[in-house]
Amino acid sequence: MERVEIEGIVDDVLRDLDPVTLHFLESCVSCGLCRPYCPYTVAGVRYEPVNKAEEMRKIYRARMTVAGKVLGGLVGASLPEEGDYDRLFDMAYRCVNCRYCYQVCPLGIYSGKLVIMLRRVLDKVGRTPTSLKYLQGIELSESVLSTERARERWEEILGEARSAVGGDLPLDREGARVVYLPWLVEAVLTPDVIVSTVKLLDMVGESWTMPSEPLGFEPPMGVIVGDRDSERAIFERIDSYIGRIGGEMALLSHGGTPYMEMRFEMPFVVNRRPGYRVLHVVEYLEELVEGGKVRLSRSPDGTVTWHDPCKLARGSGLIEAPRRLIRAVTEDYRDLPKGMGMYSHCCGGGTGLVFATCDGRKLLEEFMGEKLGHEEWEERLCPPLEEDYEKAIKQKVDEIIEANAGVVVTGCPTCIYNINRGATMYGGDFQAVHIIQYLLDKIEVV
Amino acid sequence: MDLYEFAVYRMFAPTLSIFILGLVYRLSRYAFLYRRTAQPAWRRRSLLHRIRILVDAFVHAIVASIRRSKVTFVTGIFLLHLLGVIPLLFLLSHHVVWWSYYFPPYAILRPLAIPTSATSSALTVTAPFAPITEMSSSFVNTVWGPLTVVLNGDVLALLAIIGTSFKLLEKVPEKVLEGLSRIRLGDFAALILLLGILISGYLATHHLPEGMEWYRLMLGTHVLLAEVLVMLLPFTKFFHFVFGFWYGKLHEAYDLWRRGV
Structure with missing residues (x-):
């Protein structure tokens, strides 16, 4: 050049x-x-x-x-x-x-x-790794469900959600108060979280809707690959969708990049403060509890800990709320030893790194039913990246092992994937779950 | 005209002018880049919480260094900054007089002035002259009381020299063995300049080597090097002292307020 x-x-x-x-x-x-x-x-x-x-x-x-x-x-x-x-x-x-x-x-x-x-x-x-470029591309295209296989998988998830609520889902329903925004990355890594969130919204009788297909993969992918224009384009699309619905609240179960970016960066990028609130499901649940709409019941689950997703805690200030919810249902809660909240140690695989690794690529290819191909330089640089990624997640796994917790509750699908992958690789006897999955059967509607 | 006269009488005005021009240049870049944009809705937090966050923003690095980088805390933060350069620059009795001469309201800090030595306000145990009073072993009576044992020019200068030397030497293996590209020539130059100011100031204070010519040479060197630092300040890493640190911490607090962390 x-x-x-x-x-x-x-x-x-x-x-x-x-x-x-x-x-x-x-x-x-x-x-x-x-x-x-x-x-x-x-x-x-x-x-x-x-x-x-x-x-x-x-x-x-x-x-x-x-x-x-x-x-x-x-x-x-x-x-x-x-x-x-x-x-x-x-x-x-x-x-x-x-x-x-x-x-x-x-x-x-x-x-x-x-x-x-x-x-x-x-x-x-x-x-830019081919996998991330691909994801940026499908996020900007007409539909993120760009392959037949992806469309089938999404329909399977919607089917499970319909079974969970025992009826049809209010997809793309205008006038709904809450617009739930599941992303395709959640369908890949933690599909059960989408089903659980839908069930919660149905249980509490919320006026809600969700898009018939995800509005993005893990928006904005432009932030992850460093493309400001595509970042702006995807924000505009999401903002316009919520505007069309007329929702008062955008609800996210993904507590990583999408939540922090939508909540705190989107107004800068589109130069407009949205006319709706952006909430993570933790905040939504806490509002339900505080508003007396639901009660949390205690149940013994062994030792439970909360892993602060970096973008939810340091990036968005949600530190005490999830702990209050978890403490309300268990007496055996303990914080992770290396540090909590502002001093929480990262899971090691956020901001697109999971899908830049070789295993992440395979997972993506399997979900999309499509071979992605790769550049010559990726063959050279991907294996060392994979090794380093594994070293990074090991630190988190060691910390959880030290805490001796059987259940690691968190609020981000990437964290869940990384922690569970680390547990498998390094012999951790614990499981990471999303807070909505952890709390769902402990919620009583008042 | 010797070096002392040159530094004190000829270089003061040019130094101040270059510093001010540099300052205006640096700050104007920030001002010109400012663009008004929409703001996200701030997370609701109490006033008390916001005050705590503001304080936290300034102490995070200290806490972080104590937790995982104790060497950085002892050498860089404690010896070099907190105990070394900052009290020396602003409270050493000689410097209080200097500041007060150019900025009379500064004299309000005179009661807090730190003496050159714990046992004499003028000379020290290592000085080549005998103390002029018979009370050489008596402690100097300052507002700092027993703390004067540490809060005196001799001890603070030595601590600052140790801290600066460590930070300087630390960069050699970081550059040579670890191959870190962030270690630059300017880092060495800045620390060598600081070391030069500290050592020449120490020698001048102690009249070392003995003799009036040497004293004037050492004090002249001390003043001149300090003037070089002031001239370079807006264009080097020293800028953190007058702007970068304050801007960075206030922005961090603002960012954390917004996010409600």
Whole structure:
């Protein structure tokens, strides 16, 4: 690629620069305090957040600072060349955007945001994993159920949901108060969660609806691969759907990227505050309990713990609410030993990493009934990514083993998948479940 | 004109001018990039909660370093910043006089001034001169009371020198053995400059080496290096001291308020 092309790509990536991102780019003092908090440092110190972010800072300095333009490498400024792409990929895809680096940084710098910018550069030079690019593509297409197999699987889930409620589902019903938004990723990883949420809405007699097919895979995939335009496009589509229904509340059972992005980032991206509330099912349940609509009954389940999904806790402030709900049904609750809430250790596989790994790809291919193909460089870079991902999830598994909990309740399908996969790989005698699954049979409608 | 005169009388105005111009340049970049956008609905939290979050934002890093990076806490945060550079720069008696000369209201902090030594307000046990009073072993009577044993120029300067040296040496294996690209020449240069200021200040305070020429040379070096730092401040990592840290922490608190964390 010609230098002028790279310069154009970098300029495009930096066109949305705002004061906060400028601070992230310019204020690091390289103290390295973020190192022990990143789930991927275990795979090598070069993956400490500040060192990953440095790759984006080099690019920024080369293009946007006088010193960088004049002195180049002497001041850590350089534009990427073909030979750098493998290294940049390794750096960009050893980050789950868990916000822990931001939390502990003495300067309040969110390195994860710079890693996403780096993914944006890589996306434009064709170095996004095929699986993620595919998911971004189907999310932007007419339908995420782009294959016959996916459509069948979705219909199976809807069938189970119909059986659970004993009748038809109010799909795409205009005028409903609550718009439940299940995503395709939940159909792939935790289909039971969709069924359980539908059952809850039916049980409490809610005025609700859901789209007849998911509005996105794990929206916005544009955030995950670093494509700002597709991020905006998918938000517009979701916002427009809820607007058409006229719902007062968008309800999500996915407590990862989609919830945090819809709740806190969407207004910036579409430059409009939505006229409805965005709630995770934890908040919805707590409102039902506080409003006296439902009661929670106690039942012994052995030792139970709550894993804080990074985007639900650090990213969205839902720390105490799930604990209050779980404590209401069990006496044997304990927090994880490494830290809770703001100091929770990430599961290691969020922000698209699961589907960038070889096993994640296979899972996706199986669900979609379609072979994805891959680039030559992916064959080289995917196996080490898989190894590092396994090292990252092992830390979470070790922490749960230390807590000696039999049930790990959480609120994000990616966390559930990673924790259960880790338990299988490393001999953990526990099971991760979604909070709605855990509480459903303990809910009594008043 | 010797170095002392040059640093004190000739370089002050250029230093201040470059600093102000640099500051305006850096801050204007932030201002020009600002765009008003729609805001998400803030999560409801009590005023008390918000105050706690504001305080937390400033102490998170300290807690985080104590939890998992004790070496960083002891050297970088405690020795270099909390016990070293910050009290030395703002409260060392010589510096209080200096600040007060250019900014008279600063004199209000005079009662909090830290003496050069715990046993003498002028000289120290390592000085080449004998103390001028017979009360050399008496503690200096400051508002800090027994804390003066630690809160004195001698001890704080040594702690700051140890902290700075450690941070400097720490970067060598990080660069050479770990191959971290985030370690840059500028990191070494900044710490060497800081070390130069600390050591020359210490030597000047102690009249080392002996003799008026040396004293003027050391003090001149100390002032000149400090002026270099002030000139470079808006263009280097030192900027965190006047802006980056405060902006970062206030933004973090704002972000956490919004999210209701």
